[in-house]
Amino acid sequence: MAKHLIIGGVAAGMSAAARLRRLDEKSEIIVLERGGYVSYANCGLPYYVGNEISDRNDLLLQTPESFKRRFNVDVRIHAEAVAVHPDRKAVTIKNLLTGELYEESYDSLLLTPGGSPVRPSIPGCLHPAIKTLWTLPDTDEIRKMVDSGSVRRALVVGGGFIGLEMAENIRIRGIEVALVEMAPQVMNVIDPEMAAIVHRELRKNGIELHLNETVTGFETLPGGGVLAQFGSGTSVEAELVLLSIGVAPNTGFLAGSGIGLGARGHIIVDQHLRTNLSDIYAAGDAIEVVNPFTGKMGAVPLAGPANKQGRIAADNIHGIMARSYTGTMGTAIAKVFDLAVGVTGATEKFCRDENIPYRSVINHSNHHAEYYPGATMISFKLLFSPETRRVLGAQVVGCEGVDKRIDVIATAIKGHMSVDDLTEIEHAYAPPYSSAKDPVNMIGFVAQNILDGLVGSITFDGVKRAVDEGAYLLDVRSPGEFMAGTIPGAVNIPVDLLRHKLSRLPKDVPVLVFCKVGVRGYIASRILTAHGFTNCVNLSGGIDTYNAANGL
């Protein structure tokens, strides 16, 4: 009878334990979890702070007892693996309640220890008002502080996914929230002009944003709060500080085990999620995964991939077949107040860093038929290869229908599909759900037009240089829209009048055309090109993207 040991009882570990049992009714399966809970809803924790999820029990998906009953798995909580001994196939375990140390042997070992939030070594950082959110006890502490009414003002350090979710959930409890982020933008996994839309939403909802800013220290204030000192000299008072600056893998206990770790301590696995040592597998936040675009290894701690890896590891441990994990492209989404912000695949930053040739476009479309009540605009950025025409990545921001478009693009990337394929996707259309041409089709059309040479495209960050080099700025929106604000120096000729006013335009300089979102600009570009204004480019995403990107 095989004996399987699993270290870590949350996403990947519990997913693997359940699958292993379903594959093999008779083996012995032991899960070791150093915390007091297994299989809890870790992605739901911020929403329990915000009281969106009001019943704490909803967060507890399984208990050791329920898992034993259903899957006949020996789940031990407060059980910390402190050392692995591959030579004699055993793990040393510490019972955290009694301090007792004991050994457990294994035939196969699965490492799913996950990660823990990083605590920076900033002076004053151990003050009790300064928290991280990762486990249920973390959440209990933070919620207790929020519930007590003693927190008037909170500071979130780090503008990643958890930071933003926490900022929102603390804010909706009526607490003033400041958010400090070292980078010039929140959410470093999206490009700046998309992050700019998020900045607007955060400010609109009363989040005080401090970008390009570091925390240099915390001073204790009388009454339980702290004064956070920023690198710029500013300081912010807070009764609650939430640190969300990153996660490090919980792999310290593997030191000396001979199990190969990466530069930042993540476990190195092959495509079958095997470590370098026989019968030892790993999955979840603590491993390095392959990037499908570059083939390079890196850590991408996300719940979806962790759960899927757990199942694959179980299949390989059991030997049902050699199942492969094909990599993580980094699909992610966050709710930020009324917005959803989603990303999949490559971003511009990534393509530049990795020297991947790319083109990008931005389109704005209604999430469903404009004439059906409740239509809202989504901003859709697509990256694609000018060589292979393949889809490389997408970022979508909007109120509704964001997750749908991200999932479709993620599927298209997985299927190695091209921008031409996007134009042909036969989506589900009725007015409450989409338009006859879905935003996915539309962004495919735009990309196709660029690749087919029908229109020149310029992105928001190229406008200044084009103007400096003498480009003629042409706003083809209506006079009313023009009067309400345009790009400085622009001349207004509405697209519907353009054919009659061509003589006004200079033929000897480049013409930079723009409208609100890019559609009229494209039509105008085609008119101009046909009339010999061959050096003409359309502003991708229009003045909407330009203004958002420039914080206007």
Place this chain on the structure above:
Amino acid sequence: MAKHLIIGGVAAGMSAAARLRRLDEKSEIIVLERGGYVSYANCGLPYYVGNEISDRNDLLLQTPESFKRRFNVDVRIHAEAVAVHPDRKAVTIKNLLTGELYEESYDSLLLTPGGSPVRPSIPGCLHPAIKTLWTLPDTDEIRKMVDSGSVRRALVVGGGFIGLEMAENIRIRGIEVALVEMAPQVMNVIDPEMAAIVHRELRKNGIELHLNETVTGFETLPGGGVLAQFGSGTSVEAELVLLSIGVAPNTGFLAGSGIGLGARGHIIVDQHLRTNLSDIYAAGDAIEVVNPFTGKMGAVPLAGPANKQGRIAADNIHGIMARSYTGTMGTAIAKVFDLAVGVTGATEKFCRDENIPYRSVINHSNHHAEYYPGATMISFKLLFSPETRRVLGAQVVGCEGVDKRIDVIATAIKGHMSVDDLTEIEHAYAPPYSSAKDPVNMIGFVAQNILDGLVGSITFDGVKRAVDEGAYLLDVRSPGEFMAGTIPGAVNIPVDLLRHKLSRLPKDVPVLVFCKVGVRGYIASRILTAHGFTNCVNLSGGIDTYNAANGL
């Protein structure tokens, strides 16, 4: 200067006209539309009757004037093409306001005449209370009747997409609605057990359903209404009857032109949307398209494909490149009160008719994390090939997130992806949008388990036969669920107790396991298989699907 003539000014025609102009600023483009409106929101018409869309102007997306201004296209309304003369490259046109006939020559001709609702030759069918809904004037008439308050009771004939949308939109105006459908189910593009969920929703919302029923005649009643006689002998009074029994192509004017038509009058085109005659193209509801699974030609009148075809036809007319239309797989969705009902690709009926080997599974999952407020269940049916493991089709019914899963599966089908690929799709996960394993991943897992031989599966329609042949019916839900109603003859052993009660089960007969939705049944099946109950099958979709399919 080329002269392009387009016959039909709604979806495909207007899409083509705009694209043609963007490709070629200088050609002459004329659109002939026999109705009084172009480019109107035909898919929105039912919602204007229901007053979901309250402003009629919202339905008018373009006028001839606005289209002229923007695209310099000569759009003629009330202009009916009455004959095509390919020999001299000309079309005879009738001005429907004056009766005048005139000819217009063309260099290229695009046929996008669309279809019209079929009026059956039933006695009494010309009564003024009996309507079809296709155009804006149709809608105006129906809305006027509804607004007048004189309609106490309406009858919808035909349970397709338009019939259901109209039934809902008339019902929400406070009118009693009966719906009569010849087939045993509404929506013949989905399978019966999925349609059964729709039946429940319709009845819940007060729609009186008459299935397996035909209308044999209408008698005039005093006061403006009619008495509809059914084949069964039943009759129904109504002050408004809406016929929605199908659409026929508007291709009568092509008789004698030499343009090849199919058996039901649809225009035959090649992959480039060219007819058999040179310089004549066709697109939209009036053409036959290729089915991507069979390669056979057939009519699939849908707005999304029509719009996409319009653009492709324009590209080919202009000659920018030989663009192909790769076929219509029939992705569709309808809102039916609180439900969304979506379908893409092959159904069981289709596979049986076409002798395509298939397997099918049903899964029920929450549309987003169960612990996040507002989670609702979706019923997800997947069809896949047991030979190639490729995804063939899907049907999804639920309150939220239906369109997303249909779009993902439509994309996967287009990308020739397998059920294994579905398990790996890296979707956008945060609790408000999905679960760590999306329903798409889950249905992939279920299909994979079946193909890998991990679990035997039986569908709702096989239960009776299995029982007749002596199968042991095992309900593995909780005692409370069992007491509230089970499949007659079933024995209850909750899955968590199964390991301890195996001795109760017979080893000499097949065991048919079921739970609520299929998950516990799968776990139980694995336990039983491991303990030597090798002849055991799990009921796909559980008792939820079984009950729905049986009208319970």
